[in-house]
Amino acid sequence: MNRPKPILRESSNGARFAEAAASLTEIGKGFHARGWVLGTSGNFSAVISREPLRLAITSTGSDKGSLTPGQFLEMDEAANVVRGDGRPSAEALLHLAIVRGVAAGAVLHTHSVWSTVLSGSHASQGGIALEGYEMLKGLEGVRTHKHREWLPILENSQDMIELGERASITLRESPGIHGFLLREHGLYTWGAGLQEAKRHVEILEFLMEVLVRSGAAISS
Numbered sequence: 001m002n003r004p005k006p007i008l009r010e011s012s013n014g015a016r017f018a019e020a021a022a023s024l025t026e027i028g029k030g031f032h033a034r035g036w037v038l039g040t041s042g043n044f045s046a047v048i049s050r051e052p053l054r055l056a057i058t059s060t061g062s063d064k065g066s067l068t069p070g071q072f073l074e075m076d077e078a079a080n081v082v083r084g085d086g087r088p089s090a091e092a093l094l095h096l097a098i099v100r101g102v103a104a105g106a107v108l109h110t111h112s113v114w115s116t117v118l119s120g121s122h123a124s125q126g127g128i129a130l131e132g133y134e135m136l137k138g139l140e141g142v143r144t145h146k147h148r149e150w151l152p153i154l155e156n157s158q159d160m161i162e163l164g165e166r167a168s169i170t171l172r173e174s175p176g177i178h179g180f181l182l183r184e185h186g187l188y189t190w191g192a193g194l195q196e197a198k199r200h201v202e203i204l205e206f207l208m209e210v211l212v213r214s215g216a217a218i219s220s
């Protein structure tokens with residue numbers, strides 16, 4: 001009988017990278033259509049290998065409305081590019097901090113109007129409490145609208161090493177959160193896999209839009 005040839009790690013990584021890049025491209029185009037990642041804003045990643053750690057991630061400067069799988073890179077645990085052309089997103093270190101901190105399989109980052117408004121208006125409170133909404137049940141592990149979801153707000157920075165360290169601390173100090181905001185910048189959320197992470201973007205963006213439209217951004 002013919003024995004199946006052993007699959008080399010490199011070739012299986014290549015297949016996983018191609019699959020992740022194709023899925024992230026579709027997700028990114030959908031987010032652009034919703035107005036959550038206009039221009040080159042936002043970035044997306046998916047873990048394609050844990051040992052050693054490898055992520056597929058958007059390259060810097062990718063226009064999200066015309067995203068293609070060719071605009072994704074494979075990077076290692078130190079944000080070095082190991083496949084593809086270009087540089088990873090400036091916020092690659094944040095993706096790595098989240099992947100390590102909560103063992104996420106995918107990390108999605110959006111720059112919506114709603115997250116920008118709310119993260120500014122609620123910055124002095126250090127976060128936003130989401131409670132009483134049926135849509136909360138779309139967050140992994142949440143079973144009731146009575147759940148109180150805390151969405152921390154971190155001060156924005158262009159120093160990604162420092163910001164990555166602060167994100168790691170937030171993840172340690174607030175176990176069970178599904179995302180966080182960067183002040184007047186945007187949302188970071190994640191999931192065990194890509195579909196879960198995408199769902200979390202949709203749920204959190206919906207809830208933030210509800211809060212702003214219902215006047216929460218003004219009254220606080």
Ligand SMILES: [Zn+2]
Nearest residue numbers: 042091109186
């Ligand atoms: Zn950003």
